[in-house]
Amino acid sequence: MSQTDPANTQPSLSFEFFPPRDEDGMAKLLDGAITKLAAFNPDYCSVTYGAGGSTRQGTQDLVQAMLATKIQAVPHLSIGGSSDAALYQLVEYYQEIGVTKILCLRGDQPSGDASKPAYAKDLVERLQQRYPKQFELAVAAYPEVHPDASCATDDLAHFAAKVNAGANSAITQYFYNPEAYGYFIDRCAQAGLSIPITPGIMPITNIDALQRFSAKAGADIPRWLAKSMSSYANDDKGLIAFGVEVVTKLCERLLELGAPGLHFYTLNRWGASSQLCRNLGFLER
């Protein structure tokens, strides 16, 4: 089952950034990675939201700075750590500055507070009820199954609940096994879920960091890939060139499987992501 809209054959392109710690970091990010990657004319750039709302101000600042340079900015939002009033205040701030799409996530639960929504679905439901049709709401999807889920069937049912609550699109956790994505979108189609599900792509640039993130996120690094990466343990340039080759092939396969676009986890860097975009035929301004 293809996710591609036959009327629009150009895959969508988006990049994810995290808010820098200080003004200096913000200036460097805006002049560096964001400027370089904006040259590919992405559909949007998303901005992460630290667990428990820890980057609330930084996320707002980066979203605002992107919009000021005419980049469509998509804030991530999670419910953990904020009161309802603070949550709605943030959403209304985003509405005022021109945000039209929000990525809704679960985030961390404040311990002992059972009155707070426990899942991303609750955030989607709340935003759809309070701001009907005012935002496009995206959610996360897990072709390799979310690490907290008891099994793939339950995880799919929970994903379906987010879609039925009003999510309009999804972005996946990254993975290096394209067939996991193919299988996932087939199961979504069988379950009657027709929203676009864009694969999240993690460039390979640092072995230790990738292994750490992957263990936490439940992203599988196949044995052949782990063993191949270890050949470049002392060769950063070689690793990046190898990573670009592997991830280009992964993206090509995902597009063949019908992916509606690609969402790059940039980690605030531009080198590997821009080379991947070039290899995949995205044009630079």
Ligand code: FAD
């Ligand atoms: P949910 O969809 O709520 O699911 C979480 C788990 O609960 C799953 O295992 C699901 O199966 C299960 N579940 C759902 N509903 C029920 C139910 N009714 N009963 C029992 N179990 C249920 N984290 C950040 O902190 N900041 C970010 O900016 C950020 N951005 C991300 C962007 C993308 C594209 C992705 C894929 C992940 C991102 N994350 C981010 C990580 C995310 O917060 C974690 O993966 C988190 O653990 C789950 O969030 P979720 O929104 O997918 O949760």
